[in-house]
Amino acid sequence: MSTAIVWFRRDLRLDDNGALQAALDAHERIVPLYIDAPDEEAPWAPGAASRWWLHHALAALDRRLAERGATLHRLRGPSLDALRVVIRASGAVAVHAQRIYEPIAAARDRRVSEALARDGVAMHLASGALLTEPHAVTTGAGTPYRVFTPYWRAARARLQPRTPWTAPARLPSRSIEGSLPLDAFGLLPSIRWDAGFDAAWQPGEAGAQQALDDFLGAPLREYAEARDRPDQVGTSRLSPHLHFGEISPNQVAHAVLRSAADLGAGARQAGEAYLRELGWRDFSQYLLHHNPTMADRPLDPRFERFAWVPRDPHAQRRWQRGLTGIPIVDAGMRELWTTGWMHNRVRMLVASFLTKNLRQHWLDGARWFWDTLVDADLANNSQGWQWTAGCGVDAAPYFRIFNPVTQGLKFDPHGHYVQRWIPELAGIAAPLVHQPWHDPDLLRRSGYPAPLVDLAESRAAALTAWKALSG
Ligand SMILES: Cc1cc2nc3c(=O)[nH]c(=O)nc-3n(C[C@H](O)[C@H](O)[C@H](O)COP(=O)(O)OP(=O)(O)OC[C@H]3O[C@@H](n4cnc5c(N)ncnc54)[C@H](O)[C@@H]3O)c2cc1C
Numbered sequence: 042m043s044t045a046i047v048w049f050r051r052d053l054r055l056d057d058n059g060a061l062q063a064a065l066d067a068h069e070r071i072v073p074l075y076i077d078a079p080d081e082e083a084p085w086a087p088g089a090a091s092r093w094w095l096h097h098a099l100a101a102l103d104r105r106l107a108e109r110g111a112t113l114h115r116l117r118g119p120s121l122d123a124l125r126v127v128i129r130a131s132g133a134v135a136v137h138a139q140r141i142y143e144p145i146a147a148a149r150d151r152r153v154s155e156a157l158a159r160d161g162v163a164m165h166l167a168s169g170a171l172l173t174e175p176h177a178v179t180t181g182a183g184t185p186y187r188v189f190t191p192y193w194r195a196a197r198a199r200l201q202p203r204t205p206w207t208a209p210a211r212l213p214s215r216s217i218e219g220s221l222p223l224d225a226f227g228l229l230p231s232i233r234w235d236a237g238f239d240a241a242w243q244p245g246e247a248g249a250q251q252a253l254d255d256f257l258g259a260p261l262r263e264y265a266e267a268r269d270r271p272d273q274v275g276t277s278r279l280s281p282h283l284h285f286g287e288i289s290p291n292q293v294a295h296a297v298l299r300s301a302a303d304l305g306a307g308a309r310q311a312g313e314a315y316l317r318e319l320g321w322r323d324f325s326q327y328l329l330h331h332n333p334t335m336a337d338r339p340l341d342p343r344f345e346r347f348a349w350v351p352r353d354p355h356a357q358r359r360w361q362r363g364l365t366g367i368p369i370v371d372a373g374m375r376e377l378w379t380t381g382w383m384h385n386r387v388r389m390l391v392a393s394f395l396t397k398n399l400r401q402h403w404l405d406g407a408r409w410f411w412d413t414l415v416d417a418d419l420a421n422n423s424q425g426w427q428w429t430a431g432c433g434v435d436a437a438p439y440f441r442i443f444n445p446v447t448q449g450l451k452f453d454p455h456g457h458y459v460q461r462w463i464p465e466l467a468g469i470a471a472p473l474v475h476q477p478w479h480d481p482d483l484l485r486r487s488g489y490p491a492p493l494v495d496l497a498e499s500r501a502a503a504l505t506a507w508k509a510l511s512g
Pocket of ligand 1: 268318388422
């Protein structure tokens with residue numbers, strides 16, 4: 042009877058899990074294992090909101106395993122030590138895990154794999170986190186793509202989502218002594234700022250499936266237009282589930298293409314539009330894989346000498362708390378603080394405001410998102426910040442500075458999104474709700490702050506700084 046460890050990391054699911062499947066194909070019994078080793082991901086160890094999610098996702102995974110007669114073993118890192126403890130206690134001859142592409146985690150996996158090989162234990166890494174492996178598509182010259190559109194053309198052409206694999210009803214498993222209670226990881230925040238998270242999310246595989254099912258009807262059909270509207274539920278909200286691997290991108294792509302085909306001709310386009318966003322997710326991982334310093338350094342090296350304004354703790358605090366006096370920016374920052382998530386269009390607006398109107402370094406914003414987003418993802422977050430700040434590859438050029446008032450009027454035309462998150466402005470209609478400083482009396486009565494900076498002046502200053510860099 043041979044035993045294998047299934048080392049769960051960013052694949053907290055049983056269905057369509059290639060590592061679990063490979064372990065069951067080759068061995069009679071498994072030991073499901075999770076190792077808490079945040080230090081191994083430093084300096085980008087999971088932030089507070091991610092750890093909240095992880096706590097609940099691990100509890101959900103444990104319940105799914107228990108339904109199948111298995112138990113999730115929880116140990117503290119270092120990973121190699123924990124694996125060796127379990128190998129000794131269970132007699133496991135192999136370790137199966139899903140591949141992680143982030144440079145720091147990938148380097149850790151290489152070290153662990155080499156050390157285990159010396160012990161005579163094989164470590165197998167399965168694909169499953171992405172639709173397309175980062176090494177699978179290259180330009181005609183064999184180099185990595187730096188522009189999304191040709192990358193996606195090449196990746197889409199070879200993409201064929203397969204029927205997802207379903208986990209068996211029973212999982213033959215071994216139990217070993219020494220598993221820690223979930224609370225021992227201390228994942229939940231000591232300050233209870235997370236009350237809004239409970240209302241907004243259901244971490245775990247069932248919650249992921251529910252979010253997908255909710256999306257597959259009318260929202261999918263409307264996706265191409267509604268995805269830019271923060272005042273509507275126009276997107277799938279699958280990002281934290283995808284980050285933690287509670288659902289695979291293959292499961293999502295497969296279901297979306299099937300539903301789009303069922304919904305008729307018009308929906309095909311919507312299906313492709315959605316798939317393209319999953320393509321951006323893959324492309325972020327692709328960029329990070331091929332540019333390992335992307336989380337900390339600008340992809341456009343000119344930005345190493347950009348004239349960022351020295352860190353301004355007061356301005357950053359007002360940005361973080363949603364008190365800049367620019368309604369759509371503040372609505373987004375308050376949505377983030379309350380729910381751990383923010384609409385993509387608004388992420389771009391708040392990032393643009395911080396890096397262009399306030400000219401604060403993009404890494405300060407990326408760090409705040411890292412701590413407060415439940416979907417915080419090193420590749421997507423670094424890519425999103427570099428794209429908006431203008432220092433990424435294939436990025437919005439720095440000189441293209443979003444105007445948060447016109448963006449608000451376009452994508453939140455009735456002001457419903459702003460009013461939902463800024464009670465001080467409830468009852469003020471659009472267009473004034475997006476620029477309340479135009480009525481100083483009303484602004485005073487509302488208790489909402491005046492703008493932290495003048496939008497036109499700060500824009501001009503940003504363009505001057507850009508010219509100095511590019512000229
Ligand atoms: C400054 C900034 C920071 C960001 N940080 C993160 C982050 O830490 N984690 C994260 O998952 N996304 C991040 N994004 C991308 C995007 O905002 C979120 O993925 C999206 O809002 C998630 O909502 P959804 O699941 O409803 O998206 P949907 O529109 O339903 O899209 C489906 C899936 O596609 C992927 N996706 C969608 N848009 C993007 C995009 N622009 N780039 C990469 N993948 C995308 C996500 O996995 C998403 O779940 C960031 C964007 C910006 C501008």
